[in-house]
Amino acid sequence: MTGADIFVRCLRDEGVDFVFGYPGGAVLHIYDALGQQDKLKHILVRHEQGATHAADGYARATGRPGVVLVTSGPGLTNAVTGIATAYMDSIPMVIFSGQVPTHLIGNDAFQEVDNVGITRPCVKHNFLVKDVKDLATTIKKAFYIATTGRPGPVLVDLPKDVTAQKTEYSYPKQVTMRSYNPTVKGHTGQIKKAVKLLLSAQRPMIYTGGGVILGNAAEPLTELTRALGYPITNTLMGLGGYPASDKQFLGMLGMHGTYEANMAMHGCDVLFAVGARFDDRVTGNIEKFCPTAKIIHIDIDPSSIAKNVKVDIPIVGCVDTVLREMLDLLKESKQKPGHDALKAWWHQINEWRGKDCLKYDDTSELIKPQYVIEKLYEVTKGDAFVTSDVGQHQMWAAQYYGFDKPRRWINSGGLGTMGFGLPAAMGVQFAYPDDIVACVTGEGSIQMCIQELSTCLQYKLPIKIINLNNRYLGMVRQWQEFFYEKRYSMSYMESLPDFVMLAESYGHVGMKIEQPADVEPALKEALKLKDRLVFMDFITDQKENVFPMIPAGAGLNEMILL
Amino acid sequence: MRRIISLLLENEAGALSRVAGLFSARGYNIESLTVAPTEDPSLSRMTIVTRGSEEIIEQITKQLNKLIDVVKLMDLTEGGHIEREMMLIKISTTDGNREDIKRLSDIFRGRVIDVTGSTYTVELTGAGDKLDAFIEAVGRAQILETVRSGVSGIARGEKSLNI
Numbered sequence: 243m244t245g246a247d248i249f250v251r252c253l254r255d256e257g258v259d260f261v262f263g264y265p266g267g268a269v270l271h272i273y274d275a276l277g278q279q280d281k282l283k284h285i286l287v288r289h290e291q292g293a294t295h296a297a298d299g300y301a302r303a304t305g306r307p308g309v310v311l312v313t314s315g316p317g318l319t320n321a322v323t324g325i326a327t328a329y330m331d332s333i334p335m336v337i338f339s340g341q342v343p344t345h346l347i348g349n350d351a352f353q354e355v356d357n358v359g360i361t362r363p364c365v366k367h368n369f370l371v372k373d374v375k376d377l378a379t380t381i382k383k384a385f386y387i388a389t390t391g392r393p394g395p396v397l398v399d400l401p402k403d404v405t406a407q408k409t410e411y412s413y414p415k416q417v418t419m420r421s422y423n424p425t426v427k428g429h430t431g432q433i434k435k436a437v438k439l440l441l442s443a444q445r446p447m448i449y450t451g452g453g454v455i456l457g458n459a460a461e462p463l464t465e466l467t468r469a470l471g472y473p474i475t476n477t478l479m480g481l482g483g484y485p486a487s488d489k490q491f492l493g494m495l496g497m498h499g500t501y502e503a504n505m506a507m508h509g510c511d512v513l514f515a516v517g518a519r520f521d522d523r524v525t526g527n528i529e530k531f532c533p534t535a536k537i538i539h540i541d542i543d544p545s546s547i548a549k550n551v552k553v554d555i556p557i558v559g560c561v562d563t564v565l566r567e568m569l570d571l572l573k574e575s576k577q578k579p580g581h582d583a584l585k586a587w588w589h590q591i592n593e594w595r596g597k598d599c600l601k602y603d604d605t606s607e608l609i610k611p612q613y614v615i616e617k618l619y620e621v622t623k624g625d626a627f628v629t630s631d632v633g634q635h636q637m638w639a640a641q642y643y644g645f646d647k648p649r650r651w652i653n654s655g656g657l658g659t660m661g662f663g664l665p666a667a668m669g670v671q672f673a674y675p676d677d678i679v680a681c682v683t684g685e686g687s688i689q690m691c692i693q694e695l696s697t698c699l700q701y702k703l704p705i706k707i708i709n710l711n712n713r714y715l716g717m718v719r720q721w722q723e724f725f726y727e728k729r730y731s732m733s734y735m736e737s738l739p740d741f742v743m744l745a746e747s748y749g750h751v752g753m754k755i756e757q758p759a760d761v762e763p764a765l766k767e768a769l770k771l772k773d774r775l776v777f778m779d780f781i782t783d784q785k786e787n788v789f790p791m792i793p794a795g796a797g798l799n800e801m802i803l804l
Numbered sequence: 805m806r807r808i809i810s811l812l813l814e815n816e817a818g819a820l821s822r823v824a825g826l827f828s829a830r831g832y833n834i835e836s837l838t839v840a841p842t843e844d845p846s847l848s849r850m851t852i853v854t855r856g857s858e859e860i861i862e863q864i865t866k867q868l869n870k871l872i873d874v875v876k877l878m879d880l881t882e883g884g885h886i887e888r889e890m891m892l893i894k895i896s897t898t899d900g901n902r903e904d905i906k907r908l909s910d911i912f913r914g915r916v917i918d919v920t921g922s923t924y925t926v927e928l929t930g931a932g933d934k935l936d937a938f939i940e941a942v943g944r945a946q947i948l949e950t951v952r953s954g955v956s957g958i959a960r961g962e963k964s965l966n967i
Contacts, residue, residue, distance in 0.1 A: 358818060363829050367872040370817070387872060420967060421814055421875040545866035548859070 245374040245405035246275035249338070252381040254282050255413045258309050260300060260672055261285065262293040266313025267353060268340025271405040285672065285701065288693040290317050292665040294324020295691065298333050299666030302652045303627060304673045305458060307334040307388050314340040314402075315353030319360065323659060325395050326364035330656025331479060332456055334393035336384045337365075343403040344372055357399045366394030374407035382417045391424025392543040393456055425542065428559030428567065436514075436538045436555045437571045443512035444583040445590075446472040449495065452479030452655065453517015453541060453561050460484070460648040462565035463516060469572055470579055473591055475503035477518050478640055479655040486644030487624070492591065493600075496524040497792045498637045501599035501801060504792070506591055507532055508799040515539040517561045520550040521656075530797030540564050599790050599803055600641055608783040609758050611635060611710045615642035618680060618708060621765045626678040627652060627670045631663035631687030634716035635708075637788045639682040661690030664707065668694060671703045678706065678769065685711040685738055685779075695748040698775050706768050707777045709741060712784045720787045724802075725794075745777035756781045806835070807861050808880040808887060808957045810965050811850040811868060815841050819873040823850065826871065832856065832864050836889075836954030847875065847967070853955045875967055884960035891928045891935045894949040895942055898922045905942065912938045923948065 243251070249272055253261065262285045265273045276284050287293040290312045297308025308328075312321045318339040328335045342351040358368050367387050369380050380398060388396040440446065448470075454463050460483050467474050467490060474484050475495040484491055493500035495507055507513070513535040518524070525531045528550060538555040539547050547556045557564055602612045615638050618626070628643055629652040630636040636653055645651045652670060654662040667681040688709055698705060710716075718733040742752030751774050755764045761780065768776040790801040813819050820839055827834050835853040842849045854864060861879070869877055880887070895905050902924070909916060909926045912934065918925035928938055932955060939947065959965070 359821070362818075362822060362825055419872070422872050543870070545863065545870055549863060 243411045244271065244275070244408050245377055245400070246271040248374070248377050248409070248411050249381070249400070249405065250275045250279060250282055251411055252378050252413050253309065256381070256385055259283060261309045261311050262287055262296045262300075262669070263311030264290050264293055264313065264317060266317050266340060268314035268317075268342060268402045269311060269400070269405070271402065272311065272340075272400070284311070285668075286697065287665065288696050289691065290320035291324050291661060292668075292691055292694045292697065294321045294335070294337065295327065295659075295662050295665035296669035296672075297335055298324060298328045298662075299629060299652055299669030300673050301328075301333050301335055301669070302666070303649050303670040305649065307336055307385060308669065310335065310337040312337070312339050313353065314342055314357065315355050317353075318357045319355060322360060322364065323661075325361055325397065327654050327657045327659040327662060328395040329364045329366070331452060331654065332393050333395065334388040335395040336388050337395060337397045339397060339399050341370070341399045341401040344401045345403070347401065357397065361397045364395075365397050368397040368399065370399040370401075371404050372401070374404050374409045377404065378411065378413050379417065382414045383419065386417050387422065425544075425558050426560045426563060428540065428557045428564035430567070432555055432557045433564060433567050434571060436557060437568055437575065438577070439512055439536060439538060439555060440470065440514060441575065441577045441579055443472075444580060445509055445511045445587045446470070446514065446579075446584075447506050447510035447512070447535070448472050448474040448514045448516065449477070449507065449518055450474065450480045450483050450516040451477040451518025454480055454483035455648045457517060457542065457561040458648075459517065459562040459565055462562060462569055466565055466569050466572065469569065471584060472514075472579070473506055473588070475499070475507065477521070477524055477655075478653065480518060481640060481651045482645035482648040485646040487646055492595075494640055495798070497526070498641065498788050498790065500641075501597045501790055501803065502591055502594040504790070504798040504801060505594045508797065509590070510535050513537045516565070517541060519546045522550075525550060526792045526798050526800075527795050530799075597803065601804065602786075606783060607758070609755065609761060609780055611638050611712070611780070611782045611786055612642050613758060614708060614710060614761055614780050614782070615639055615682065617762045617765055618682070619643045621762065621769060622678050622680065626650070626680045627667075627674065629653065629663045629667040629670060629679070629681045631683040631690075632658045632660045633684050633687060634712075634720065634786075634788050635682050635684045635687070635710040638710070660687040663687060664691050664705070665694050667705045668697060668701075668703055671705055672701070680706045680708055682708045682710070684716060685709060685713065685735055685741070686715045692744070695745065695750060695775070699749040702773065703775060704771070704773050705775050707775070709777065709779045710782050711738075711741070711779050712782045712786065713738065714784055716786075717788070723787070724791075741777055741779040745775070750775040750777055752777045752779065754779045754781065805857065805861065806853065806855050806881070808885065808955060809852045809854065809865065809868065810878045810880055810957060811852070811874055812842070812847050812876040812965060812967065813850060813871075814873045814875065815846050815848040816873060819848065820850075822871050822873055823852070823868065826867055827854075830863075830867065832860065838954040838956055849965075851954070851956050876965060878959065878965045880957045880959055883963060885957055886960060887931055887955050887957040888929055889932050889935055889955050890953040891938070892917075892925060892951040893928065893939070893942070893947060894923055894925045896922060896946050896948050897924050899946070901946065905946075908938070908941055912941075914938070
């Protein structure tokens, strides 16, 4: 079998259903093999960045690794933004890049770059396959590394001659590597200590992140949180890890988190961090972070623990198994959460809740972006997959669309990649063709990967695009308003396209919505068009800002409120 | 805090650049780095000398352990250990100082390994400060060239870094 045929067979044996890619010279043998079968579906994007984001969206929604195929040189460099996006959010992904033939490597050949070198800082691991005999084992290793431990993207670089060479096919059922043995089970002694500390808390707080989503631990987390009766907050990446509609949920925390979540973080005496990494957007000024708290931290990656803040009880392990072990201990324990202290703590939290920090001017004659998200939540009954780009619209989607289930909120939290939303929505829609997939975006972000509208037509993806169009790079404008004395340098978006005509020219349905009263009817009408992509261009209030906000250098208790 | 970290890593193309890349990407400092294959040709042994606070050193060891190519790691400075560095140093002997240099290299237990009419090349092994002291004693004006291997280290006693 040729290397190209082996490649296709390996992916099928690995259970891959979609490959997102774009052909080119170095991968022509592979495309020839792909074209002669129909079990493995190849999705032709319009730009390699779109391929990586689509595979990423697919992975985030399903939990299965996303697969990408790009050619050498510019094919790979275009994919780098998407690879780095997946790396920052620990998304399992396997990227196959074409490479010039082995005898030309290092020769500055046509469309040659050092793929392994360029991607090294933004992948979990990468491989260059120099011999077709190593191909199948390397592919197996790539999937194994990408999906185990703390997940992440793995790149496999395939020189063109390797895909033409022949060898016998054999795909290993499993691989072991002496240098890679991710920890799964937490240390029992540490887990016992953690349960004891949790039960002795007077003002407890549970803070959970993307690790709960990636580790499929929403169920034990919810059970444990309910059994304890403690307040809980999710990071941007952790939304959906605990039902947002539950009364114990205080909303998102951090720079644009709720007043009650941030104040409870600041005031707690025991902080229980689960699959979260104390990112700077969460902690604010690290010197002022949780000044009175003892901290328990569960994470599968030892290097995430004690990286930014000192931890009292570290537990390295898979969040799912550790939480289940804690639940068992909790059930056996005679000790119960302190009733009176907890009651007083909830009383305090409810007082903070009374601030109603997410209120906004709902009497405006202009469309308020928050209102659009609230209506989107209502008409989709809170059950849509929502992807977003990066900026104000992302924060509003996170704040106002209450996610009750994991893997429904799909956004680039770590790298903050504009252009992520639309291609990610494609990946989600391929995985779940019958579900509602909404892409919440802005007129700045959507133009960074607008070409994928063409892919959506080719594959008839009925994505609903919610474009919150304020004619500004809103988050940049907000910072300029607050911190640069309203000098709006380069944040105004002039010469915007007519998005309705643009959508129509790509063969989709376009709508322009300019009145608050038209928001809900437009959303309902769009959802009725079950087999069409609808681009909804909402002309929103230009000057709306995201509140609450923690300015740079401030602590979690020093929020700017509306 | 000065630390000596020993690693066993897969002897594969690119493994060195993963380690070096980690240090530059995260802003850790490298004082010296040596690497060569071990008695098992599939493994390389690397010795890194670095400096940082306790927190930084903890992160360095965790991040190194996270690299897929790293098989095993040991912080030699946590226990008794021996460190050695080798230096080749070419010294000008045109000032009528041949006797002095020979005597000096004997005192430091060095060996003259190459001789010309105007130079001595001396080989010297020891801890870093011994090599520094020899350089001081010879005097910079006479030194034509120095080559230092960087630190290699090994734990004292029965403790050993192997798989």
